[in-house]
Amino acid sequence: MMNITSLIILLLVSTITRTGLAQPADQNRSHLRSLIDQLGSDSWIDRDHASNELSLVNPDIRLDDLELFLSDMTLTIEQRTRLEHACMFRFLAYPKGGLGVSFGTSRIGAIEIQPIGKDPRFPASAMLNPGDAIALVGSDLIESQAELRAHILSRSPGETLPVTLIRADKLIKMDLPLGSLTDLSGAARYEPNLAWRALELRWERKGIQRHRADRAGVLIDTSDWQSAAFPVEHQPDPQSPTHRYTRALVLNPMQIIHIGRLTLPQRTRIWESREQFLSYIQSIQTIMDGYVLERTNAQRSLLTQQISMLEDKLNNATQVEDKKNIESEMRILKSELDELQLQTTNPLPDPVQAPIQSP
Numbered sequence: 001m002m003n004i005t006s007l008i009i010l011l012l013v014s015t016i017t018r019t020g021l022a023q024p025a026d027q028n029r030s031h032l033r034s035l036i037d038q039l040g041s042d043s044w045i046d047r048d049h050a051s052n053e054l055s056l057v058n059p060d061i062r063l064d065d066l067e068l069f070l071s072d073m074t075l076t077i078e079q080r081t082r083l084e085h086a087c088m089f090r091f092l093a094y095p096k097g098g099l100g101v102s103f104g105t106s107r108i109g110a111i112e113i114q115p116i117g118k119d120p121r122f123p124a125s126a127m128l129n130p131g132d133a134i135a136l137v138g139s140d141l142i143e144s145q146a147e148l149r150a151h152i153l154s155r156s157p158g159e160t161l162p163v164t165l166i167r168a169d170k171l172i173k174m175d176l177p178l179g180s181l182t183d184l185s186g187a188a189r190y191e192p193n194l195a196w197r198a199l200e201l202r203w204e205r206k207g208i209q210r211h212r213a214d215r216a217g218v219l220i221d222t223s224d225w226q227s228a229a230f231p232v233e234h235q236p237d238p239q240s241p242t243h244r245y246t247r248a249l250v251l252n253p254m255q256i257i258h259i260g261r262l263t264l265p266q267r268t269r270i271w272e273s274r275e276q277f278l279s280y281i282q283s284i285q286t287i288m289d290g291y292v293l294e295r296t297n298a299q300r301s302l303l304t305q306q307i308s309m310l311e312d313k314l315n316n317a318t319q320v321e322d323k324k325n326i327e328s329e330m331r332i333l334k335s336e337l338d339e340l341q342l343q344t345t346n347p348l349p350d351p352v353q354a355p356i357q358s359p
Contacts, residue, residue, distance in 0.1 A: 028060065028061075028065060029065070032054075032061065032065055032066070032069065033069075035050045035053055035054055036050070036054075036069050036072075036075070036079065036083060038050035039051065039054075039078065039079040039082045040075075040078070040079045047078070050082075051082045051085070051086060054082075054083070054086035055085065055086040055089035055090070056089055061090065062090070063090040063091055066083065066086055066087050066090060067203070067206065067208060069083060070083060070084070070087070070203070070208050071208060081211065084210060084211065087199065088195065088196065091195065091198075091199050091202075092195060094156070095156050095157055095182075096152075096153045096155075096156065096157070096180070096181040096198075097152050097154075097156055097157050097158075097159060097161070097178030097179070097180070097181060098122065098152065098157070098178060098180055098181040098182075098183060099113075099122065099124055099152050099161065099176060099178060099179075100115065100116050100119055100121070100122025100124055100125040100184065101113040101114060101116060101124075101128065102114045102116065103145045103148075104131075106144065106145050107294070107298070108142075108143045108144075108294050108295050108298040109135045109141055109142065109143070109298030109301070110133040110134075110135055110166055110298070111133055111134045111135075111144070111145055111148050112131065112132070113128060113132055113134060114130050114131075115130065119179075121179045121180070121183045122178075122179040122183075122184075123177045123179070124161075124176035124177055124178070124179075127174060127176060128165075129167060131167075132165050132166070132167050133165065133167075134148055134164070134165060134166075135164045135165065135166050135171070135302055136163065136164035136302070137151045137161060137162065137163055138162050141295070141298065141299060141302070143295065146194055146197070147197070149190065149194060150194055150197040150198040150201055151198075151201055152178065153181065153190060153194070153195070153198035154198040154199070154200075154201035154202040154205075155202075156178075157178055157180040157181075158177070158178065159177075159178055160175040160176060160177050160178065161175070161178060162175050162176075163175075163176055164302075170305075170309075171302070171305050171306060171309060226274060226277055226278075230273075230274050230277070296340055299336075299340055300340050300341075303333050303336055303337045304337065306333055307330060307333050307334060307337070310326055310329060310330045310333070311330070313326055314326045314327065314330070
């Protein structure tokens with residue numbers, strides 16, 4: 001027979017279940033909405049309080065909850081920027097995947113991996129061979145170890161990493177199951193840029209675009225930089241042993257121009273002449289051209305191998321529908337290959353006239 005105390009406890013539990021647990025998602029969403037609205041407050045203190053609660057203070061706020069609001073097109077630039085940084089704080093504490101490999105030699109489209117040995121916590125290590133190289137994750141060409149790490153870190157333990165491997169000069173597609181980064185001993189720490197790239201990749205899979213402020217000066221070409229750094233009306237400083245232009249000083253092509261005599265850190269290099277400027281621009285262009293050529297060659301090689309594999313598959317196909325699908329895929333790859341051929345035959349832009357861009 002149930003006594004009064006037991007009945008009261010049962011009623012309390014029932015009430016909590018109905019009112020406290022049945023509607024947590026709605027209550028949490030409403031609270032998040034108010035905090036995100038507060039990010040647009042006229043009060044700087046209120047905006048900072050909301051940022052702190054979204055980022056660190058409230059343990060009940062999840063990364064997935066915050067990401068739901070990133071698609072809100074009514075957010076101001078500051079609101080979205082603060083929300084993205086709150087997502088980063090949550091992402092840093094979020095469980096991250098680990099592949100269980102070390103990296104060997106790398107080039108664009110071929111990141112060599114070495115499995116750490118058979119470890120049940122990292123089942124992918126039993127699927128990989130020493131000397132395997134990862135060329136693609138999904139359809140993305142992998143250009144560096146950092147980019148591969150970002151793809152891994154963008155996923156959670158238990159998810160899979162869809163890769164295209166190069167093994168014995170053949171392409172092999174695999175879905176590699178991920179373990180947990182925390183179980184990896186001696187795992188390299190990740191820098192802020194790597195964490196942001198991993199979060200961006202997570203958002204790309206969710207259809208979320210990261211806000212990027214418009215960059216000033218993207219249409220300024222190198223002749224504009226030359227005119228700004230070495231204006232005709234300013235002559236070299238006669239007191240300078242090298243007669244350098246101290247009244248027109250540029251830190252580098254991607255930074256702001258400073259006019260006037262300045263005291264600069266020792267690490268800053270000054271363009272001392274127009275000739276030195278043009279030589280510097282030419283060296284940048286040479287590096288960029290080499291990067292573009294290496295990337296294009298890697299893409300061409302992979303596309304050629306993929307087409308060859310599909311041709312073999314087509315020859316062995318017996319079903320009409322299968323043949324149609326293979327032929328359709330081959331047409332797409334051949335179109336991409338033709339486009340690459342056009343890019344390599346077009347002349348490169350004159351580095352003195354082309355806008356300066358980072359590789």
